[in-house]
Structures are given as C-alpha cells and as structure tokens.
Amino acid sequence: MNPVHTFVLTGTDAAAGTQRFPHGIGAADDAVSMFLQCGTQWDALAHIYDHGKMWNGYDAANVTSQGARLNGIEKMASKIVSRGVLLDVARYKRVDTLKPGYAITEDDLNGCARAANVSLGRGDIVLVRTGMMGHCKKNGWGTFAAGDAPGLSFTTAGWLHRTEIAGIASDTWGLEVRPNELPDAFQPLHQVMIPNIGLLVGEIFDFEELGADCAADRIYEFMFVAPPLPITGAVGSPINPQAIK
Amino acid sequence: MNPVHTFVLTGTDAAAGTQRFPHGIGAADDAVSMFLQCGTQWDALAHIYDHGKMWNGYDAANVTSQGARLNGIEKMASKIVSRGVLLDVARYKRVDTLKPGYAITEDDLNGCARAANVSLGRGDIVLVRTGMMGHCKKNGWGTFAAGDAPGLSFTTAGWLHRTEIAGIASDTWGLEVRPNELPDAFQPLHQVMIPNIGLLVGEIFDFEELGADCAADRIYEFMFVAPPLPITGAVGSPINPQAIK
Amino acid sequence: MNPVHTFVLTGTDAAAGTQRFPHGIGAADDAVSMFLQCGTQWDALAHIYDHGKMWNGYDAANVTSQGARLNGIEKMASKIVSRGVLLDVARYKRVDTLKPGYAITEDDLNGCARAANVSLGRGDIVLVRTGMMGHCKKNGWGTFAAGDAPGLSFTTAGWLHRTEIAGIASDTWGLEVRPNELPDAFQPLHQVMIPNIGLLVGEIFDFEELGADCAADRIYEFMFVAPPLPITGAVGSPINPQAIK
Amino acid sequence: MNPVHTFVLTGTDAAAGTQRFPHGIGAADDAVSMFLQCGTQWDALAHIYDHGKMWNGYDAANVTSQGARLNGIEKMASKIVSRGVLLDVARYKRVDTLKPGYAITEDDLNGCARAANVSLGRGDIVLVRTGMMGHCKKNGWGTFAAGDAPGLSFTTAGWLHRTEIAGIASDTWGLEVRPNELPDAFQPLHQVMIPNIGLLVGEIFDFEELGADCAADRIYEFMFVAPPLPITGAVGSPINPQAIK
Numbered sequence: 001m002n003p004v005h006t007f008v009l010t011g012t013d014a015a016a017g018t019q020r021f022p023h024g025i026g027a028a029d030d031a032v033s034m035f036l037q038c039g040t041q042w043d044a045l046a047h048i049y050d051h052g053k054m055w056n057g058y059d060a061a062n063v064t065s066q067g068a069r070l071n072g073i074e075k076m077a078s079k080i081v082s083r084g085v086l087l088d089v090a091r092y093k094r095v096d097t098l099k100p101g102y103a104i105t106e107d108d109l110n111g112c113a114r115a116a117n118v119s120l121g122r123g124d125i126v127l128v129r130t131g132m133m134g135h136c137k138k139n140g141w142g143t144f145a146a147g148d149a150p151g152l153s154f155t156t157a158g159w160l161h162r163t164e165i166a167g168i169a170s171d172t173w174g175l176e177v178r179p180n181e182l183p184d185a186f187q188p189l190h191q192v193m194i195p196n197i198g199l200l201v202g203e204i205f206d207f208e209e210l211g212a213d214c215a216a217d218r219i220y221e222f223m224f225v226a227p228p229l230p231i232t233g234a235v236g237s238p239i240n241p242q243a244i245k
Numbered sequence: 246m247n248p249v250h251t252f253v254l255t256g257t258d259a260a261a262g263t264q265r266f267p268h269g270i271g272a273a274d275d276a277v278s279m280f281l282q283c284g285t286q287w288d289a290l291a292h293i294y295d296h297g298k299m300w301n302g303y304d305a306a307n308v309t310s311q312g313a314r315l316n317g318i319e320k321m322a323s324k325i326v327s328r329g330v331l332l333d334v335a336r337y338k339r340v341d342t343l344k345p346g347y348a349i350t351e352d353d354l355n356g357c358a359r360a361a362n363v364s365l366g367r368g369d370i371v372l373v374r375t376g377m378m379g380h381c382k383k384n385g386w387g388t389f390a391a392g393d394a395p396g397l398s399f400t401t402a403g404w405l406h407r408t409e410i411a412g413i414a415s416d417t418w419g420l421e422v423r424p425n426e427l428p429d430a431f432q433p434l435h436q437v438m439i440p441n442i443g444l445l446v447g448e449i450f451d452f453e454e455l456g457a458d459c460a461a462d463r464i465y466e467f468m469f470v471a472p473p474l475p476i477t478g479a480v481g482s483p484i485n486p487q488a489i490k
Numbered sequence: 491m492n493p494v495h496t497f498v499l500t501g502t503d504a505a506a507g508t509q510r511f512p513h514g515i516g517a518a519d520d521a522v523s524m525f526l527q528c529g530t531q532w533d534a535l536a537h538i539y540d541h542g543k544m545w546n547g548y549d550a551a552n553v554t555s556q557g558a559r560l561n562g563i564e565k566m567a568s569k570i571v572s573r574g575v576l577l578d579v580a581r582y583k584r585v586d587t588l589k590p591g592y593a594i595t596e597d598d599l600n601g602c603a604r605a606a607n608v609s610l611g612r613g614d615i616v617l618v619r620t621g622m623m624g625h626c627k628k629n630g631w632g633t634f635a636a637g638d639a640p641g642l643s644f645t646t647a648g649w650l651h652r653t654e655i656a657g658i659a660s661d662t663w664g665l666e667v668r669p670n671e672l673p674d675a676f677q678p679l680h681q682v683m684i685p686n687i688g689l690l691v692g693e694i695f696d697f698e699e700l701g702a703d704c705a706a707d708r709i710y711e712f713m714f715v716a717p718p719l720p721i722t723g724a725v726g727s728p729i730n731p732q733a734i735k
Numbered sequence: 736m737n738p739v740h741t742f743v744l745t746g747t748d749a750a751a752g753t754q755r756f757p758h759g760i761g762a763a764d765d766a767v768s769m770f771l772q773c774g775t776q777w778d779a780l781a782h783i784y785d786h787g788k789m790w791n792g793y794d795a796a797n798v799t800s801q802g803a804r805l806n807g808i809e810k811m812a813s814k815i816v817s818r819g820v821l822l823d824v825a826r827y828k829r830v831d832t833l834k835p836g837y838a839i840t841e842d843d844l845n846g847c848a849r850a851a852n853v854s855l856g857r858g859d860i861v862l863v864r865t866g867m868m869g870h871c872k873k874n875g876w877g878t879f880a881a882g883d884a885p886g887l888s889f890t891t892a893g894w895l896h897r898t899e900i901a902g903i904a905s906d907t908w909g910l911e912v913r914p915n916e917l918p919d920a921f922q923p924l925h926q927v928m929i930p931n932i933g934l935l936v937g938e939i940f941d942f943e944e945l946g947a948d949c950a951a952d953r954i955y956e957f958m959f960v961a962p963p964l965p966i967t968g969a970v971g972s973p974i975n976p977q978a979i980k
Binding site for chain 3: 758786960
C-alpha cells in the first residue's frame with residue numbers, strides 16, 4: 001500500500017483567487033496517510049516478537065493498539081548517527097542484481113568486505129546492496145513488494161551477532177532471502193535479529209547512487225545519518241538516510 | 246491537528262495467539278495519518294506564493310491537489326547536510342523564553358552571533374532559539390499552535406537575503422513574530438523568504454537539548470543533517486534534525 | 491478528533507487548466523480520514539466487552555487490530571430498518587436541554603412515551619432527545635465531546651432489556667448520564683447494554699429537526715432507516731439516519 | 736485504492752489486560768482512511784464539470800481543496816428517499832453479465848422496464864444491473880476498477896433527461912460503457928449527466944441480492960433509502976443503500 005498524499009490548500013486554489021489571504025500571500029498544505037513500513041524504513045525493536053517476547057525480554061503485550069510502551073522507535077530518535085559501510089554484493093558478484101531466492105552467505109559478506117577493503121565492527125551500520133531496487137526501477141516493480149527476493153541467508157545470524165554491528169539494511173522489502181530457507185517459516189532471521197540480537201533492521205533502501213559512488217572512488221565507508229521520525233510508540237518509521245563522505 | 250497513529254497488527258494480537266504466524270514469530274505494524282506541517286518540519290519552496298508566483302517565478306497553479314510539479318520537497322531530498330549555527334536568542338537575552346509578540350531584530354541576531362563567537366555565511370542553516378518550545382513543554386502548550394509567539398521581525402528580511410544563509414528554523418509554529426508587525430498581514434516574512442529569497446524555512450524545532458549543550462561547551466556551530474522525507478510533490482515534510490558536533 | 495477531509499483533484503485544478511482531461515470535462519475527488527466513532531454512529535456489538543467477553547459469549551480477543559472476526563458492524567448492514575420512536579425527554583420536561591448530570595429514569599421514559607401516545611416493544615429503535623445537541627449548536631460545543639452530559643440512568647438497564655427494543659440512540663456523545671452514577675465506573679450501562687443485552691447503541695444523533703416535527707404533528711413514531719457502512723470487521727460506523735413519516 | 740481500516744483500541748488489548756478500565760469493561764475503537772469514491776457511492780453535483788462549470792452554472796473554482804462551497808454532498812443529506820426501480824438488464828438479456836464494452840441503449844432500458852412491468856418518471860431512482868459485480872465476486876475482480884465495463888451508452892443522455900428521473904446507479908465502477916463510444920473521450924456521459932442534467936449518479940452498487948429478489952416476486956419497484964454521509968463540502972460519499980419492499 002503506497003502512501004496517500006492529499007491536500008487541504010493548493011496553489012490552484014490560490015490561482016483561482018479563493019484563498020482570500022491578505023496582501024497577495026498564498027499557500028498550499030498537504031497531508032499523508034501511510035503505513036510506517038511502506039517505504040525506506042527502520043523497524044523498531046517493538047516490531048517483531050519471538051514466542052511472545054521482544055528485545056530485552058519484554059512481553060509483546062506491551063505493544064497495544066495505543067502504541068509500544070517499550071522499545072518504540074522514538075527511543076532511537078537521536079541514536080542513528082554512525083559509521084556506515086556499503087557491502088555491494090551485486091557488484092562483488094559482478095551482476096546487475098542478485099536473483100530472487102539467492103541467499104547471501106557469511107562468505108559473501110566477508111568476501112565483499114575484503115574486496116571493498118573495509119573491516120566491520122561494533123556500532124557499524126551495514127548496508128547490503130543486492131541490486132534489486134535498481135533492477136526494479138528499470139524493469140518494473142513486479143513482485144518487489146512481499147515477493148521473492150535475494151537477501152541474507154538465515155545462516156548469517158551468527159555473523160550478525162558476532163560482528164557486533166549496530167544495524168543492517170538492504171534494498172529489498174524484507175532484508176532476508178525469500179522464499180525463506182526453513183520449511184514453513186516466515187522471516188525467521190527477523191525472529192533472531194530483532195527480539196534476540198536487538199539489531200536495527202532497515203528495508204527498501206535505495207543504494208543505486210551510493211553503489212555507483214563507492215565503485216567510483218573505491219571508498220565503501222562513510223558517515224551515516226538516518227534518524228527515524230520520533231513517533232512515540234511507533235513500531236517503525238519512514239526515513240531518508242544520508243551517507244556522507 | 247496531531248498525527249493519528251493507528252495499528253493493523255499488535256503485540257497484544259500476538260499475545261492473544263491470534264496471529265497464527267509460524268514458529269512463534271509475532272509482529273506489529275502501524276500507520277499514521279498526518280498533516281505534513283504538523284510537527285518539526287521544513288516548508289518546501291512550493292508552500293508559499295507571492296501574488297500567484299512561487300520561487301523561480303513559477304505559477305502557483307503548478308501546485309495542484311495532485312502535488313507540486315515544481316519546487317516540491319523531494320527536490321531537497323539529499324541537500325540538507327550543511328553547517329548549522331545556533332543563535333540562542335533567549336539565552337543571549339538572559340530569559341527563559343522570549344515573550345509572544347517579541348520581534349527579533351537584525352541587531353539581536355548579530356549580537357547573539359557575536360556573543361556565540363560565530364560568523365554566518367553562504368549555505369549555513371541558522372537555528373533561532375526563542376525558548377518558547379521549552380517553556381511550553383514545562384508550562385503547557387497554551388496557544389503554541391497558531392497563537393501569538395516571539396519570532397523574526399519582518400525587518401530581518403534584508404539580513405536573511407544578505408547573509409546568503411541556506412535555511413532558517415525556529416522553535417515556534419511559524420518562525421516570524423506573531424502578531425505580525427504589518428497591519429492586516431498574515432506571515433508577511435514568509436511571503437518574502439520563500440517565494441522571493443528561496444530560503445529553506447523550518448518550524449516547530451526543539452532546541453532545548455542543543456541549547457544546553459552549546460551553552461556548556463560554548464560551541465554554537467556543528468554539522469547539521471535534516472533531510473526531508475522525499476514525498477514526491479509534497480509542500481512540506483516532517484523531519485528529525487540532527488546537530489552533530 | 492474531527493474527520494480530516496482532503497482532496498486529490500479539485501475544481502480549482504480544473505479551473506487552472508491543469509487537469510488535461512479531454513473535451514472540457516473536469517473532476518474533483520476527495521478522501522477522508524476519520525475515527526468511525528467520531529460523529530453520528532452505531533456501536534457494533536464488537537465495541538464493548540464485559541470481563542473479556544462480548545455479545546454471545548465470544549472472547550474479546552476475536553477483535554484484533556485486523557478487525558472483528560465476530561460481531562462486526564457489517565453483520566448489521568441490511569438490518570437497521572425498523573419502527574422508530576422519538577422520546578423527546580427535553581420537551582416532556584419542558585426544558586431546552588436536560589442538564590449535564592441529569593439521569594433519565596425509567597419513569598421519565600415511560601412518562602414521555604405516554605405523553606407521546608406511543609407504546610414500545612420488540613424490535614423498536616428508541617431515540618432519546620436530551621436537547622444537548624441543539625443546545626450546543628446554539629451555544630458552542632463546550633464539553634459536548636466526552637464531558638458531562640445528561641443521559642440514561644444505569645437503573646434503566648432492566649427497562650432496556652424488558653422492553654425488547656432493538657436499539658437506542660441519543661443526542662449526546664455517550665448515551666448514558668455523565669458523570670456516571672456508580673463510583674469509579676466508566677460507562678457502566680454500556681457494559682450491560684452491548685455485551686449482555688446485545689443492544690444496538692447509537693450516539694451523537696441530531697434530533698432537533700425530528701423533535702420539532704414530532705411536536706408539530708404530535709406523531710412520535712415513524713419508519714427508521716439507518717444502515718451502517720458495511721466495513722468488514724469494524725466496531726462502529728458513521729451513519730446518516732432517516733426518520734420517514 | 737481500498738479503504739484502510741486501523742485500530743486504536745482492540746479486544747486483544749482488553750484480553751491482555753492492558754486497558755485498565757474499571758470494573759472489567761473493555762472496548763475497541765477503529766479508524767478508516769478512504770477515498771470517498773472507493774466503494775458504493777454517490778457523486779455529488781460538485782464532482783464533475785463541463786468546461787469549468789458545474790450544475791446550476793457555478794464555476795468549478797468553487798470546489799477548492801477546502802471543500803465544495805456549492806453543490807457538496809451534504810446538500811443531499813436528507814433527500815435520497817424515493818421510489819426505486821431495478822432495471823435488471825442482464826436478466827432481461829438472459830446473461831450472467833453484460834460484456835465489457837456493451838453499451839446499454841434506450842431500447843434496452845425501455846424494453847427492460849416493460850418486461851418488469853414498471854414505468855419510470857419524475858423523481859425515481861433507477862438502478863441498472865449489468866451483472867458485472869456478481870460476475871466479479873464469483874470470478875475475481877480483474878479490471879473491475881477503472882477497466883472496461885458494460886454500461887450506459889452515451890446515446891441515453893436524452894432518455895436520462897426526458898424521463899425526469901432523480902438518480903441512476905449501476906453495478907460497475909463508472910456507470911457508463913467503457914471504452915467510451917466517443918473518440919478520445921473520458922466519461923462523456925458524466926459530463927452531460929452531472930453538470931448539465933443535475934442527475935444523482937451512483938456507482939459500484941451491488942444488485943445481486945436485489946436482482947434475485949425481484950426475479951422471484953416479479954416486483955421491480957420499492958422504497959429506496961440511500962442517504963450520503965453528510966460530510967460538508969464533500970464531492971461524493973460512501974453509502975449503504977436500502978431497497979425496502
């Protein structure tokens with residue numbers, strides 16, 4: 001579901017002379033109605049549960065239809081300023097895009113980091129480019145939303161924990177490989193990453209411009225600033241992340 | 246009008262066993278319906294017109310109820326990374342908050358900058374603290390929204406142009422002093438700043454923490470990162486600005 | 491919270507020549523974002539619970555953030571066509587409006603029905619006019635929304651059950667008297683009416699025109715048609731009720 | 736775009752014990768965000784313009800992003816109670832559904848009325864069943880929304896005017912035949928019906944149950960009650976129409 005963008009004041013109203021503001025001033029005002037997970041976004045730690053528990057062992061029932069009492073996105077309001085590292089797995093594999101169903105392994109991540117001449121460690125935010133977003137922008141969105149996609153293998157759970165990175169994001173709708181690798185599972189890596197590792201997880205990022213820039217200067221690390229909107233009790237937030245070199 | 250935050254999946258649903266996701270995974274998802282100008286926000290250059298024209302001389306009629314064809318907020322998506330300077334006028338005047346109706350003059354701005362040991366120039370984003378937000382957080386919101394407020398005097402228009410700053414923001418709902426200084430006017434400085442100077446204008450910022458920090462280390466300049474959500478054709482955007490020292 | 495009414499196509503867009511539809515056709519389209527309980531409305535049987543149970547003994551957990559699986563408003567989609575009876579308690583008491591805090595008793599209801607020369611029975615929908623809506627339309631809304639109000643006494647619960655009426659509605663926000671008569675209670679009559687009697691409950695109705703009409707022709711019964719919007723799984727619905735004589 | 740139905744209080748919240756209301760009462764509350772034209776609906780007279788004019792010769796510019804100053808849907812709030820007549824053209828033609836692109840002619844309408852033993856006249860609301868809604872409910876929605884459809888021929892304009900009917904509605908998204916019969920046109924009959932005839936136009940009605948009922952008792956006329964939500968300044972409204980025999 002895309003955001004719905006609507007207006008309560010427009011330039012055409014001003015042009016039609018209907019606004020009656022003094023001295024020739026005119027204005028437009030608009031509104032949006034959107035799912036907080038509908039575009040480039042962070043998941044709050046309140047977003048996913050494992051057997052009824054969220055991060056820090058809190059009960060899922062702390063997230064009511066009035067909002068998350070604990071682990072809401074507002075807790076991260078001023079925290080997402082860190083070192084960012086792009087792992088451009090698509091370029092590393094010399095493909096336009098990884099194919100739907102391709103499971104990115106620990107070896108892929110480590111090999112890609114070595115090729116980019118970066119090391120990863122505590123507090124880093126890792127951006128994984130599969131090429132899917134760029135492919136869809138050129139060739140149509142197809143099943144981009146909630147369909148099959150390349151992404152992290154479930155087997156990277158240990159790597160995600162061991163590296164002590166602070167966050168990870170990708171250019172697909174759900175970060176992990178789809179179809180999932182475990183039988184009858186739905187996003188099993190989320191069930192590990194969010195409630196058990198406490199990892200910041202981002203989805204539907206656009207790394208096309210950043211990928212080209214890093215390929216050009218061969219520098220795959222940067223300052224990364226991507227604060228969420230501080231909506232109290234929200235379980236996610238749209239963002240406009242900035243990689244600053 | 247405050248944002249309306251609602252849910253389509255909750256932790257309580259998960260706790261009640263109604264989600265039926267496999268292997269014990271549970272999730273919450275939420276939505277928001279909001280005016281794009283309802284909180285900390287940038288105005289797009291498409292937001293305000295002067296006698297039917299917006300910035301660059303475009304007709305206001307380019308902003309229809311389908312969105313702004315020109316000067317929309319998405320044009321600034323990757324541009325708002327700059328030097329920021331805090332002018333803490335309230336502290337400079339040794340008051341908790343400037344009073345509603347107090348018109349901040351060019352002398353105030355220059356004097357405050359000198360006291361802060363900062364100079365201002367091309368491309369800077371200037372943050373003007375009146376103290377109003379902090380006052381209201383302690384004492385109740387009263388007429389914070391659309392009521393009387395301290396703010397920039399209309400006479401600062403020349404200063405805003407001459408300094409070649411890129412943007413200006415304040416901790417009140419409308420940046421300029423209210424009541425306005427010109428008879429029968431409504432936000433006349435906006436009519437100059439946005440369609441005629443092409444200035445980035447921000448409102449409803451919270452400078453309380455930043456003000457205290459700058460008072461403590463006496464450093465009033467910093468890296469400032471405040472990208473809008475890139476909503477195509479929007480005339481404003483909620484933001485979560487980051488001042489990074 | 492009032493409904494938010496916004497546009498995605500306007501007549502001013504058409505007037506500005508921006509629509510580019512063929513042969514001179516132009517159009518406007520609009521949207522609304524609203525709480526389903528924000529105006530004249532019916533409560534669904536899924537709206538209120540008594541110790542975790544709703545009407546028919548179903549668990550409250552059947553109402554998730556995905557909607558009511560049972561007792562949703564759509565179940566009443568084609569059912570609300572019945573005999574309506576106006577009990578104009580304000581006129582019966584010869585007042586402009588009953589006062590906030592006035593508890594309407596069984597004696598009031600029976601006396602008012604006798605004076606109106608109507609009897610009440612199975613399947614009727616009873617409309618109780620307190621005068622509050624008319625008073626507020628003339629004198630300002632004050633605490634109309636969620637404040638003190640005249641309304642049904644908790645002691646009318648037996649009457650509501652015994653008469654076998656199908657529904658009851660009033661011209662206040664919450665039907666029952668506020669403050670409530672029981673200590674530390676919140677809408678205790680709702681807790682009886684909806685989950686235990688299975689009664690259709692309506693609020694924020696406007697009976698001013700109907701009251702004047704019935705006073706003029708002294709006929710207090712009519713055909714009453716007030717179908718909800720059939721929103722699947724909703725726990726309430728805005729309506730535009732029609733009393734037809 | 737379907738309505739988005741969300742919650743701010745749920746039964747699962749109550750079940751989880753998070754509501755903390757006194758004495759065991761629990762509640763659910765919900766919200767909807769929707770286009771007013773997204774389901775069964777009436778067009779307001781402010782919805783369509785002919786060369787910048789709407790019904791009664793008013794300028795289209797009276798419909799701003801703040802709402803319709805004239806011809807808004809609220810003007811019809813208490814007016815849509817009339818004689819209804821079903822013209823079940825699909826049954827008359829002995830088909831499950833008319834085919835997309837089939838243009839219903841004046842001869843079809845008159846022949847169908849004769850077969851149904853009804854005459855049509857001033858103030859009637861005519862319901863035209865193409866069978867499309869029933870077909871889609873069984874076989875999938877396909878291009879129901881905004882695609883090709885059976886519907887009124889442009890040549891019925893004279894009939895619509897001459898019969899002096901008050902309103903007309905159908906079980907397709909746009910009432911008139913699609914593709915339209917005139918080259919390079921978009922809904923040309925709307926351009927005649929709404930701004931020039933002042934006709935009440937309804938779309939996306941479901942006549943399946945009514946069609947079967949009328950076929951069974953061979954009575955094609957009934958009381959018809961279909962009031963819009965009285966949203967001030969709206970250019971359309973969702974409805975739940977009731978045919979009462």
